[in-house]
Amino acid sequence: MRSLSPRPRTPLALYALTAGAFGIGTTEFVIMGLLLQVAADLHVGIAAAGLLISGYALGVFVGAPLLTAATSRLPRKTALVALMLIFTIGNLASALAPSYAVLMIARVITSLAHGTFFGVGAVVATGLVAEDRKASAISIMFTGLTVATLLGVPAGAWLGHAFGWRATFWAVSAIGVLATAIIATLVPADRGDAAPVRFMEELKGIARPQVLLGLLVTVLGFAGVFAVFTYIQPILTRVTGFADSAVSPILLVFGGGLVIGNLLGGRLADRALVPTLLGSLAALAIVLAAMTFALHSKPATIAFTGLLGIAAFATVAPLQLRVLQQAAGGGQVLASSFNIAAFNLGNAIGAWLGGMVISHGPGLGAVTWAAALVTVLGFAVALWSVRLGSRPARIATVAACADTSL
Numbered sequence: 001m002r003s004l005s006p007r008p009r010t011p012l013a014l015y016a017l018t019a020g021a022f023g024i025g026t027t028e029f030v031i032m033g034l035l036l037q038v039a040a041d042l043h044v045g046i047a048a049a050g051l052l053i054s055g056y057a058l059g060v061f062v063g064a065p066l067l068t069a070a071t072s073r074l075p076r077k078t079a080l081v082a083l084m085l086i087f088t089i090g091n092l093a094s095a096l097a098p099s100y101a102v103l104m105i106a107r108v109i110t111s112l113a114h115g116t117f118f119g120v121g122a123v124v125a126t127g128l129v130a131e132d133r134k135a136s137a138i139s140i141m142f143t144g145l146t147v148a149t150l151l152g153v154p155a156g157a158w159l160g161h162a163f164g165w166r167a168t169f170w171a172v173s174a175i176g177v178l179a180t181a182i183i184a185t186l187v188p189a190d191r192g193d194a195a196p197v198r199f200m201e202e203l204k205g206i207a208r209p210q211v212l213l214g215l216l217v218t219v220l221g222f223a224g225v226f227a228v229f230t231y232i233q234p235i236l237t238r239v240t241g242f243a244d245s246a247v248s249p250i251l252l253v254f255g256g257g258l259v260i261g262n263l264l265g266g267r268l269a270d271r272a273l274v275p276t277l278l279g280s281l282a283a284l285a286i287v288l289a290a291m292t293f294a295l296h297s298k299p300a301t302i303a304f305t306g307l308l309g310i311a312a313f314a315t316v317a318p319l320q321l322r323v324l325q326q327a328a329g330g331g332q333v334l335a336s337s338f339n340i341a342a343f344n345l346g347n348a349i350g351a352w353l354g355g356m357v358i359s360h361g362p363g364l365g366a367v368t369w370a371a372a373l374v375t376v377l378g379f380a381v382a383l384w385s386v387r388l389g390s391r392p393a394r395i396a397t398v399a400a401c402a403d404t405s406l
Contacts (some may be wrong), residue, residue, distance in 0.1 A: 011128045014140045016179075016186040017121045020084055021144025023175040024114050026152035027091055028056060030168055031107075033157030037165040042100040052107050057344045059108040064115025064341035068334050071116065075190040076124050076333075080183050083113040083120070088176030095169035115344070118142075119337025122320055124187065132270055134324075139266025139317040146262045146313060150255030154248065205331015206338060213385040214323040215335075215342045220378030221281055221319065222346030224288055225312040227354040227371035229254075230347075231364065232305075239364050240301045250305055257309020265314035269321055274386055277318040281379040284311040288372035295365065316343075326389075350374070 031038070031052050039049040071079040090110025097103035118141075125137040160168040205211065228235070236242045236250060268276040287307045294300035320339055327335035350371070357363070357370045 013128055013187045014125055014137060016182045017080075017125055017141040018144035019175075019179040019182050020080070020087075020117060020121065021141055022148045022152060023084075023144075023172060023179045024087060024117060025145035025148030026156055026175065027087070027094075027110055027169075027172045028114065029149060029153045030156035030160075030172070031056070033153060034160045034165040034168060037160055038103070041165065042097075042103065044100045048100065052104060054348070055104050056107050056111040056114075057348050059111030060114045060344040061341045061348075063112030064119060064337040065334065067112055067116040068119060068337040071120070072333070076120050077183075077187045077189050079120050080117065080124065080187060081180060083117045084176060084180040084183060086110075086113040087117070088173055088180060091169050091173040091176055095166045095173060115337050115340040118340040119335075120333055122324065122336045123333050126321070126324065128188075135269035135273065135276075135317045135321045136263075136266040138320050139262050142262050142313070142316055142320075143259065146255065146258040149258055150252065154252070203331070203334070205327040206335055208326060208331075210326040210385060210389055211323060211331070211335050213381060213388075214319070214326055215338055217277075217281070217378050217382045217385065218319045218323070218339055218342040219346040219349065220374055220381060221284065221315050222312075222343050223350035223353060224284065224371040224375035224378065225308075226347040226350030227357075227374065228288065228291070228308065228350075228368055229312075230351040231354050231358065231367055235295065235364055235367065236301065236305075239295045240298055242298065242301075250302055253302055253306045254309040257306040257311075258313045261310035261313035262316060264310070266317040268314075269318040273318060273321060273325070277315070277322055278379065278382055278386070280311065280314040280318060281375060281382055284308075284315060285372050285375040285379060287311045288368050288375055292365070292368040292372075295368070 035046055035049045035052075038044075038052070039046050042049075067083070071082065074082070087110055090106050090113070093106035093109065094103055097106050121141050122138050125141045126134040129137045156168045156171065159171055232251070232254070233244075233247050236247055237244060242250065265276065265280055268279075287304065291301075291304045291308065294304040320336065323335050323339045324332050353370060353374065354367045357367050361370070
């Protein structure tokens with residue numbers, strides 16, 4: 001006799017993944033608020049301290065495929081626990097780093113776990129829920145990343161200012177220990193029918209044109225976001241005219257937008273994935289373009305900063321689920337990890353693009369225009385991908401009609 005107890009809408013294991021995402025998101029971005037303290041303590045320039053951010057992003061980009069290959073034969077729960085242990089060890093090494101070089105190495109070690117954790121975690125998350133809730137499951141996991149931006153990063157920055165930057169990394173290490181314990185306790189073990197896919201099969205999955213196009217859309221979409229976000233402080237202070245003290249509260253508005261957009265994108269993608277993907281990218285391009293005109297009004301700038309957060313993370317769950325679906329049948333974990341690497345590659349390209357516009361182009365006020373154009377390109381690639389994907393279905397329909405007529 002079947003049990004009449006309803007299946008929980010959101011398994012506790014999803015929140016375990018959220019806890020891990022929160023810790024990883026905090027350690028990725030918190031260094032932005034500690035650059036001056038790190039530079040002074042380790043006797044390096046601010047530019048050199050800023051490379052700790054670039055080093056982390058590069059580590060994510062390189063580490064995602066490498067650690068996915070290294071853990072491809074492990075059960076997914078075991079892989080998640082191992083990745084959180086790497087994350088925790090990297091943060092402990094950061095807290096104890098006696099020099100800039102050691103801190104850079106520790107940051108890279110920490111970053112290696114980032115892409116694979118989100119890649120494996122996205123696959124695990126979608127396996128915990130019904131078919132019509134897969135995008136929402138991804139967005140719930142990524143809520144940890146958005147909450148880290150909203151709360152974890154400001155709290156970490158405050159802790160670093162009050163007790164020294166090393167205290168922040170000790171705190172993040174504690175989060176890592178707690179998240180590891182939660183994942184080990186709540187995430188279910190792999191089912192016996194979920195045999196690991198061979199790495200060569202994973203590579204074949206990545207080589208599919210639709211997967212590659214999906215990765216390209218992710219790169220272009222987030223290049224647009226980070227072309228603006230990387231330089232949000234000088235844009236707010238030098239273009240709009242806000243005081244330096246106003247930047248942190250405005251960034252809280254941006255962080256709140258991330259949380260809203262992340263959950264909204266997940267729910268909409270569960271109802272209609274392709275329209276949500278195209279619609280969120282179009283909305284992001286429109287917000288970036290319109291923000292150019294809003295920058296000359298303080299109230300409008302605050303409103304558009306929140307809208308940018310909503311539009312930016314409304315794309316995350318659709319982008320991730322699109323790549324997972326196109327890699328179905330082999331290569332999902334590697335494709336998922338590569339998509340996380342694509343997000344970070346987009347971050348790096350966006351920061352470079354924004355810097356070029358500022359240094360060699362029209363200047364700060366035009367960064368949002370450049371970002372919008374890159375996002376439009378991402379929308380065009382996504383539209384092309386959708387049309388290419390619909391061709392086999394149309395051909396199959398025509399063939400079936402021909403067979404019927406015969």
